[in-house]
Amino acid sequence: MTLAGTLDLWNPTHVAGLAIGVTAFLLGMIHGITPDEHTWPITFSYAVSGYSTRRGLRTGLTFSLAFTAQRALASELASLGLARLFTFASVDNLVYLVVGALMLAAGVMVVQRHRTIHLHLRLPGRHRHHHDDDTETALHDPRWWMPAVHGFVAGWGFGAFAVIIYTVLAPAEHSLVWGWVPGALFGLGTTVVQVLAGGLFGLIAARRGLQPEAIRRVALRTAGATLTWGGVAFMAGGAIGLLFPRAVSLTVATGLHVHNLDHLGLPLVLVIVSVVGVGLTTLVRATRAEARATRTVAASAGGG
Structure with missing residues (x-):
């Protein structure tokens, strides 16, 4: 039987030899392409914050390599018969809570708001001093290690792809020495796609037709909003999943024989809320606001 004849990316069984690695790598690429809640919101947030393709x-790459390290570790543990330690029913909801908290914290770090007090001196017609509270916003680039932390934590999410890696491919390795390989190749397959996606998101952020500093402001505001409100959405999804597991298990079958696309449910909702509802919407609004400000400044300079 040829290698092509042994590959079944929907329900691989009796996989052996080279087919184990090829199957794992191709599944990783599919995982990176499909709207997966463990990758797309985080990659989008941090890639946009970089406001350049590079x-x-x-x-x-940073996010995906950390994700790959996690999958390699989990794959080795699965080959040792320890998969039950991280594949229990509520693990995804717990991961949602932790990832959501990390996203929220990162969002607050990127966009820091603090109250300032301005003292206005007495002017004619005024009888006393008064203080006006105002809010100032400081934008900070995310630290380089943040995507790595997110990648390692998010990798513990448990879905259809993880089931295949932990229960089929890793145990199929005949030596415990190679138990990590399916997880590593799966992660590398995801890396190929996510690196390209990160470059695309960075390019989108950079091609705004604005001055460099305005591009930076747009990018960081978009990243901060996506991380903050995406984090809230993830935490809410995890809490609801723990409290009402039957409610979040409701899905709509699509008939597609592609994991992550065969059923639509909470994972897709989290992707849509984070990337589309918050991320892209903020990107468009912030770009328009900066463009208006630029035109206003130009008009004032021309009039003066």
């Missing part, structure tokens, strides 16, 4: 590529 930084976006670097972000995708």
Whole structure:
């Protein structure tokens, strides 16, 4: 039987030899392409914050390599018969809570708001001093290690791809020495796609037709909003999943024989809320606001 004849990316069984690695790598690529809640919101957030193609590529690589390390570790543990330690029913909800908290914390770090007090001196017609509270916003680039932490933590999410890696491919390795290989190749398959996606998101952030500093403001505001509100959405999803597991298990079958696309449910909702509902919407609004400000400044300078 040829290698092509042994590959079944939907329900691989009786996989052996070279087919184990090829199957794992191709599944990783599919995982990176499909709207997966463990990858896309985080890659989008950090890649956009880099406001350049090069930084976006670097972000995708940093996140994905950490994700790969996690999958390699989990794959080795699965080959040792320890998969039950991290494949229990509520693990995804717990991961949602932790990832959501990390996203929220990162969002607050990127966009820091603090209250300032301005003292206005007495002017004619005024009888006393008064203080006006105002809010100032400081934008900070995310630290390089943030995507790595997110990648390692998010990798513990448990879905259809993880089931295949932990229960079929890793145990199929005849030596415990190679138990990590399916997870590592799966992660590398995801890396190929996520690095390209990170570069694309960085390019989108950079091609805004604005001055460099305005591009930076747009990118960081978009990243901060996506991380903050995406984090809230993830934490809410995890809490609801723990409290009402039957409610979040409701899905709609699509008939597609592609994992992550065969059923639509909470994972897709988290992707849509984070990337589309918050991320892209903020990107468009912030770009328009900066463009208006630029035109206003130009008009004032021309009029003066």
